[in-house]
């Protein structure tokens with residue numbers, strides 16, 4: 001069995017759905033169900049005996065230790081995190097707690113459990129930590145893409161907390177020999193993406209007739225990867241990655257935020273035209289910039305491509321078309337997650353904009 005943490009969130013739920021669809025080992029899915037965790041994402045697994053869901057915190061050592069032993073876990077895949085940069089600016093403490101203390105606890109429990117295993121089981125065990133390109137800081141336009149050897153230069157409380165967790169993972173290999181792997185991925189998009197993030201927020205606001213908030217001049221660049229390509233990459237690293245290595249994952253799809261928003265507007269104009277026949281682009285509004293906003297991220301994914309043979313299946317165009325179609329077909333999902341706590345967040349973040 002494998003233990004997936006944060007498997008009710010955006011990437012984690014896509015990963016669990018893909019993993020079980022591929023007929024791989026049973027999954028114990030541990031998630032705290034914060035505002036970002038949503039059991040609706042896992043609805044298709046409700047009668048699946050190969051999926052055990054448990055609500056819990058990765059910082060709870062008793063719970064984690066008992067889970068590892070009880071289910072004879074052979075791999076931990078750690079998605080659990082606070083993941084939204086803007087929220088980390090408003091309130092960093094949860095990010096320190098989950099991303100650093102939580103990862104520390106998961107490592108410690110895994111190390112203790114791993115030390116009790118037979119030699120064979122020890123060799124087969126893996127701890128895969130899911131991290132981000134943001135740990136490398138920000139690139140200028142002409143800089144080469146980040147490789148695994150770039151210096152860590154995190155700029156937000158979110159990326160600093162992820163960087164700290166990556167360092168802990170590295171130390172647990174070098175000090176204790178725990179067989180770890182780390183992946184650093186660029187921006188994901190696709191189904192079940194919580195509408196606080198740019199792409200789902202813009203789709204949601206467009207359809208609601210609200211403004212489409214673009215921070216600053218909209219010329220910041222992100223490297224977009226369709227979520228199932230990220231899930232495949234993680235499976236590939238878990239299966240074939242060399243212990244102790246880190247792997248950069250990216251889509252080779254560098255786009256400015258304004259280009260991304262225009263793409264969404266074009267797709268919506270074609271698939272769900274506004275009643276007045278005007279373009280959704282008319283709803284674009286430039287708002288105050290994010291403090292410390294990183295200008296550009298870009299990933300050099302040649303290591304995972306040459307060593308492990310992974311390549312993304314989706315282009316930006318095919319992935320965006322699928323994503324917009326998914327949100328149009330699943331409007332109830334968005335309705336359900338955009339009530340209550342979500343509204344409080346939007347009111348706080350976009351007080352002068354939306």
Ligand code: NAD
Nearest residue numbers: 006008009010011032033034036037057058080081083188
């Ligand atoms: P998300 O916010 O959608 O999901 C995070 C999940 O973790 C939620 O289900 C939440 O309930 C759960 N969680 C939070 N704190 C927890 C705790 N203490 N114990 C157990 N569960 C907890 O995030 P996501 O976008 O799916 O990101 C998943 C991981 O991938 C994160 O580690 C993130 O840093 C990383 N990542 C994300 C992206 C991206 O573009 N979204 C890109 C690269 C890396």
Ligand code: DAU
Nearest residue numbers: 083084085132133134186187196197198213214215220257
């Ligand atoms: O790069 C990987 C990271 O991508 C992950 O580690 C993070 O967990 C994930 O949230 C994401 O971080 P970003 O900050 O890049 O994603 P976000 O969707 O919040 O913003 C994307 C870009 O769009 C960024 O430059 C900020 C901008 N933006 C965002 C929002 C929410 C806007 O212009 N307006 C908005 O309303």
